[in-house]
Amino acid sequence: MLVASARSASHLEARDFIPLDLTGWDCLDKPGGTGKTPDTIERNTGKNRPLIDLTGMKVPNFDTAGFLRHVSAFDAQTKGKRRKDLNATERTQLQALEQQVVSLTAYLVMAYAGPPESTNCGSVDFHDWHLEMFEKPQDHPPRPGDPTPIICETAPRTQTAVYRSGARVQQLSGFFRRPDLVVEPTSQKPQLIRITGYLLWDDDHNGKADIGPKIETVSANGYHRPWRSTPWEIHPVLKIERADGQPFSAAAPATAAAAESALSPAAIIKPAPPPAAAAPQEVTIVAPIIIKVRYGETVLQRGMRLPLLKRDAQTVTVNYLGQPVAIPLEATDLR
Structure with missing residues (x-):
């Protein structure tokens, strides 16, 4: 069974970069975050590099094909590997690449807030923002048959600078995952x-x-x-x-309602509903609540509104995407 977290969910209602x-x-003061292994600490430290002054810096600018060519040799040598698996030559190559600041020019098709992470x-x-960058400006969210994107991520240490530049998710991305x-x-x-930052x-x-080169499924x-x-x-x-x-x-930025009215309903993807039941009793969520999922x-x-499975004095269990989830009674209209 999935159990709800008691932590605040206030930031998850945000729809854009904020200072x-x-x-x-x-x-x-923890660039390695809460990582436990050397691999995780090293990777987290790379993600948490501080803002730098780009003035006068000669930054290579790639399109999607150029970006993939730039890292293709390393990718070919390290398929399926983790940092701990690299040999001395591969580690030297990794260090050289991760020191590079590069730019990627592409279309921002999808954006969404990242989950809580050890980073x-x-x-x-305080979370990252995930930006899915594509070669072409798709008129639909990513779906089977589409090419896979290149991922770019803002971090809490750099988000304010991005915000102050005037960049906004709702004005740049074609689609937004709530x-x-x-x-x-x-x-x-x-x-x-054009997105500029460190290679990681x-x-x-x-x-x-x-x-992979193409999307095969959407869960x-x-x-x-x-x-x-x-x-x-x-x-x-x-x-x-x-x-x-x-x-x-x-x-x-336009409201979600305005955006939905401007585009075809077919462009909106919603999670698959739970299996239908005969006249199920439902509960309404009255306060945002974080839950753990697979x-x-x-x-x-x-x-x-979610189907009610059972309740006791402290919690209610609801059906969320076909899975039982226990949440505090006080977060529902049954309190």
Whole structure:
């Protein structure tokens, strides 16, 4: 059975970059996060590199094909490997690549807030943003037959700078995955942008389930597999710009309702509903609550209605995507 977390879910209601006050964040002085193994600590430290001044720096700018060529030799040598598996030559190559600051110019098709991770000491309020970058501006969320994206991620230490530049998820991405896993269109087509940041080899995603040239399946929770075209990503993102060099618009992002009315309902992907039951009793979520699921963590948003399986004095068990989930009674309308 899945059990709900008691941690705050406030950040999961956010839909865009926001300025972050890192004062008091218990992970600020822990670049390795809460990693336990040397591999994890090394990878987390790479993700948590600080903001740097890019003025005057000659940064190579790749399109998606160029980015993949740049890392192809290393990828070919290290299929399925983790950092602990690398030989001396491969480790030297890794260190040289991860020191590089590069730019990727591509279309931002999908964006979403990352889950609590050891990189950020498991924080709910300080998290990465995942940006799925594609060669072409797709008019639909990622689906079987599409090429897999290149992943770029902002980090809490760099998010405020990205925000102050004027970059906004809702104005740049074509589609947005909400914390309740519903994928919705934004107010515009995917925008061609240039993302600059450090190269990072995310060997935690270097297996067949994650890596491949084309998407084969989309699961009931809305995640596509394979997820990405390479374990290499830009992380942390240091800067986001429009590819045409124009400044970002100051216009407020459109609401989800406006975006949905502007595009076909077929463009909206929602998680598969639980199996139908005869006149099931339902409960309504009245306060956001984080739950653990097979793929990590997600949030049950206020207003969600879920089939009731059972209840006791302290908890109720509901059906979420076909799985029983125990949540505090006080988070529902049965309190």
